[in-house]
Amino acid sequence: MNSFSRRLQDFMSKKNLKQADLVRATGVSRQAVNAWFKQDKRPDQDKLILIARLLEISVDELLGREDKPEVSTSESKQEVDYWKNKYIQLLEEKNQLLEEKNKLLQKQSEEQAKKIEHQKV
Structure with missing residues (x-):
C-alpha cells in the first residue's frame, strides 16, 4: 500500500466513509476507487479536489504535503x-x-x- 492509499484510508476512517462514498462523490467506477487503495494509482486533479472536499481537508493534506498546523x-x-x-x-x-x-x-x-x-x- 502506498502512502497516498494509507492517507486516504486514514482520512476516510476518521469520517466513517466507505469506498462507495468515494464512488458517489467522484463519479468514477468502483474499480477506479479500488485501484486508488490497492494499486499505486492516484486520482486525477479534479477528483483529488472532490475527495478533499468530501474529507474536509486540503488537497495538500491528502497528498501528504502538509499537516494541519497545531x-x-x-x-x-x-x-x-x-x-x-x-x-x-x-x-x-x-x-x-x-x-x-x-x-x-x-x-x-x-x-x-x-x-x-x-x-x-
Missing part, C-alpha cells in the same frame, strides 16, 4: 488570556461609562426637581 497549548492559553483581559477591560470601561451616565441623570433629575420647586414658589 497550535501549542501555551500559544492557545496566551491567546485566551489576552482576550479574557480585553473582555474584562471592556467591561470595566462600560461600567465606568454607566456610572458617569447615572451621575448625569441624577444631576438632571435634581435640576428638574429644583425647577419644579422654584416654579411652585
